[in-house]
Amino acid sequence: MIRCVNLSKFYGNVRALDTMNIGVEKGQIYGLIGPNGAGKTTTIKLITGLIKPTSGKVFINGLDMGKDALQAKRYIGYIPDEPFLYERLTPSELMDFKGSLYDMTQKGIDSKKWELLELVGMSEYKNDLIEGFSLGMKQRVAIAIALLPSPGVIIVDEPLVGLDPRGMKRVKEIFFKLAKEGATVFISTHMLNVVEELADRVGVLNRGKLIAEGPIDVLKNSKDEKLETIFFRLFS
Amino acid sequence: MRYLLNYFSLRLTMFRHSLRHHRKEFIRYGLFLSFFLFVSVVIFVLLYKAFLFFNSFEIIGEFLIIKLISTIFFVFFIFLILSNVNSLVKWFFTKNDLPFVLTNPVSMTEVFFTRSLEALFESSWAFLLFSIPILLSYYMAVSRFNMTFFISCLLLLPFIIIPHGIAFILVMLLARFVSPKIIKNTFSFLSLILVALLVITFRAIQIEKLARPESFAHLYEYMRFLAIPTHPLLPTSPFIETIVYFTKGFNTTMVINIGFFLSTALALITISYWIHNFFYTTCYTNLKSSSSTIKRDILAKILWFLPMKTKHLFLKEIKNLTRDPKEWSQVFLILALIFVYVYNFKLFPRDRTPLPTIFLESLLSFLNMGLLTFVISAISVRFVYPSFQLEGRPIWILLTSPVSTKELYVKKLILYVPPLLFLSLVLNYLSNKYISPSPILYYMSYGYVALITITSPVISLYFGTKDINFRESPNPYGGIGGVISMLIMLIYAVLTLSILGWSSYWMILFSQQGIIPPFPVRAKFFLTCIVICIATLSMVYYMVVKTIGNLKKIEL
Numbered sequence A: 001m002i003r004c005v006n007l008s009k010f011y012g013n014v015r016a017l018d019t020m021n022i023g024v025e026k027g028q029i030y031g032l033i034g035p036n037g038a039g040k041t042t043t044i045k046l047i048t049g050l051i052k053p054t055s056g057k058v059f060i061n062g063l064d065m066g067k068d069a070l071q072a073k074r075y076i077g078y079i080p081d082e083p084f085l086y087e088r089l090t091p092s093e094l095m096d097f098k099g100s101l102y103d104m105t106q107k108g109i110d111s112k113k114w115e116l117l118e119l120v121g122m123s124e125y126k127n128d129l130i131e132g133f134s135l136g137m138k139q140r141v142a143i144a145i146a147l148l149p150s151p152g153v154i155i156v157d158e159p160l161v162g163l164d165p166r167g168m169k170r171v172k173e174i175f176f177k178l179a180k181e182g183a184t185v186f187i188s189t190h191m192l193n194v195v196e197e198l199a200d201r202v203g204v205l206n207r208g209k210l211i212a213e214g215p216i217d218v219l220k221n222s223k224d225e226k227l228e229t230i231f232f233r234l235f236s
Numbered sequence B: 001m002r003y004l005l006n007y008f009s010l011r012l013t014m015f016r017h018s019l020r021h022h023r024k025e026f027i028r029y030g031l032f033l034s035f036f037l038f039v040s041v042v043i044f045v046l047l048y049k050a051f052l053f054f055n056s057f058e059i060i061g062e063f064l065i066i067k068l069i070s071t072i073f074f075v076f077f078i079f080l081i082l083s084n085v086n087s088l089v090k091w092f093f094t095k096n097d098l099p100f101v102l103t104n105p106v107s108m109t110e111v112f113f114t115r116s117l118e119a120l121f122e123s124s125w126a127f128l129l130f131s132i133p134i135l136l137s138y139y140m141a142v143s144r145f146n147m148t149f150f151i152s153c154l155l156l157l158p159f160i161i162i163p164h165g166i167a168f169i170l171v172m173l174l175a176r177f178v179s180p181k182i183i184k185n186t187f188s189f190l191s192l193i194l195v196a197l198l199v200i201t202f203r204a205i206q207i208e209k210l211a212r213p214e215s216f217a218h219l220y221e222y223m224r225f226l227a228i229p230t231h232p233l234l235p236t237s238p239f240i241e242t243i244v245y246f247t248k249g250f251n252t253t254m255v256i257n258i259g260f261f262l263s264t265a266l267a268l269i270t271i272s273y274w275i276h277n278f279f280y281t282t283c284y285t286n287l288k289s290s291s292s293t294i295k296r297d298i299l300a301k302i303l304w305f306l307p308m309k310t311k312h313l314f315l316k317e318i319k320n321l322t323r324d325p326k327e328w329s330q331v332f333l334i335l336a337l338i339f340v341y342v343y344n345f346k347l348f349p350r351d352r353t354p355l356p357t358i359f360l361e362s363l364l365s366f367l368n369m370g371l372l373t374f375v376i377s378a379i380s381v382r383f384v385y386p387s388f389q390l391e392g393r394p395i396w397i398l399l400t401s402p403v404s405t406k407e408l409y410v411k412k413l414i415l416y417v418p419p420l421l422f423l424s425l426v427l428n429y430l431s432n433k434y435i436s437p438s439p440i441l442y443y444m445s446y447g448y449v450a451l452i453t454i455t456s457p458v459i460s461l462y463f464g465t466k467d468i469n470f471r472e473s474p475n476p477y478g479g480i481g482g483v484i485s486m487l488i489m490l491i492y493a494v495l496t497l498s499i500l501g502w503s504s505y506w507m508i509l510f511s512q513q514g515i516i517p518p519f520p521v522r523a524k525f526f527l528t529c530i531v532i533c534i535a536t537l538s539m540v541y542y543m544v545v546k547t548i549g550n551l552k553k554i555e556l
């Protein structure tokens, strides 16, 4: 469960995010959509605690990110927009590293890591140094390490950038499955079809302001209005 | 041609912007410049003295001068090839703006010239700066200073083009078969071995004795037996010959030499251009990114006794360092530094100084503590200072995990302090073996060394986390913050060592006579030791708190 209350972030005079209020329930997939520079990455960094809000609060499963950050971070699996990983480790070593940060035992890590690397299609490369990987391969490893501690809240920034069609399909399936199993999934993207396919609820962000919010159906004027048309209607 | 001008005016704009936006850059360039000026002056003075000394011998003197100057330029030549290989690999194969440049309508000729010039400048500017004082000292010592000096400075330009061309041909031909990274690593390793060899040779001829004219005889002996390659076809030979002839007036061989020299440079440019046109595109598109498979993980087995989290934090840090060939070169340099350090104490001519032994031993012991501070703080600045910065952009993995930055900081200290402590204790043990100071100083030096191995990494980490920006790659030499950390450590050394010297003076004198020092003397000594410990530890505590504050401010 994610809750943002009056969340704002200013970079100097630049208003990256302005009094945002959203709530995402268990088992839901939330799609945050907006053009480049709208403030999606800023929102996600605020939710994961990578940056601190100028004002407002973030709650993860009821825990205040400002006060109980360490506890709240236990529940979050974050997949960043740019998958920077330790280049001189192998996926297998990176999994061990990540698991140890969440106080998992070696046994617990081993029981999950092969399965996860298999799931993202990287088991073949498990002992190769990450520095030789392509962007899409790194993205897959980033997904695998995010899921290792079985997080209840999954936060994904531009999930499908750099993936090939097979990878995209596989990743979408993963998110569906996680949501069905009761995880909260929060996705930001500038790609309309992704939201349309995946999300139960949509938030439309423009220049740091949430200009529309709700289930996809609520946003539609008519039953078969395309999201693309909604999008252009909202931004015009 | 238009493109070239555009390109370099763009580079100039980038440089101006970086100066305008980072005030620190100004200081950095200033420090850099003064350092190079200082080194140039030192080179000039030393060589000038050496040349004058050699010149006082009939016939053989001139021969030795030519030998010395050819050796210097020969070594330069080899290093120029090696550093050109490095820069060429960077500018033609690994630089991340290459896909952008190559997909734009830029002709291959333009790519060749801009990139070659960048690589040439990057690898040769230091050589140009240091060659000028060398040439100047030669001219001043051997003949009168005249206009030909400026011509020989101009000849340095073709001199740098020749190794550049050789390196270019090497890189392009090798890149067809092996990945550029392997080329780069191999050649970096070669230059490292060369540096190590040079350091050891320098120690063997004890170059610092050049400061005392009477020991030039030593160098003289050495030079007489030094065999250096002086084959006439080596590109360094016509260069040296020309310079030598310049000092003697006009000569026809000189014209032939210059002609030969210039045409070699031109020919190499042409061949490089030609090879570039034939091979570069194929080489670039066939780039094999070498992916290495890790089979066994011995380190993890060695560290089995550590708790899970600590073990994996350490493993990540250690693998990050050990799997980077650049870092290995630093380890070699440190080994060379240690060798020189211990060797110096061994060589100290204690029986030739008029001072009484007790003074000499105490003086040496304090000198040793001061030098150890220097060594330890240099190593912390090299390895501990950038350790947070080196996390780089993957830092998000740590920052989104349930691990506090405070815990990370403490773990880094736990990782870095013990090896530093071990190193400093071994160094102190070895140097004390040659100094053999009184027991008081002996034990005091261990205490002092222990204190600095705690203080130095803490200070380095404080400056290494101040205004930290993970988007920048770390400066391998520590930058301004590193310099400040070292300065603070040196000030600390001067302060504590003077206080310790003042309070231990009578202690040492009494014990020397075999008398137990009277109570006030003992009390003064122990009190100062305690005060120094408390003061140091409070400073360490203050720095720790400040560093954790720095880390709390991190935003990605």
Ligand SMILES: Nc1ncnc2c1ncn2[C@@H]1O[C@H](COP(=O)(O)OP(=O)(O)O)[C@@H](O)[C@H]1O
Pocket: A011, A014, A015, A016, A034, A035, A036, A037, A038, A039, A040, A041, A042, A043, B556
């Ligand atoms: N570290 C930063 N410093 C200054 N401005 C920033 C920073 N990060 C983001 N911004 C600004 O905030 C706005 C939103 O950026 P971002 O959240 O990255 O957008 P996007 O929706 O494309 O992910 C942009 O105008 C960007 O310029």
Ligand SMILES: [Mg+2]
Pocket: A040, A041, A042, A081, A158
């Ligand atoms: Mg973004």
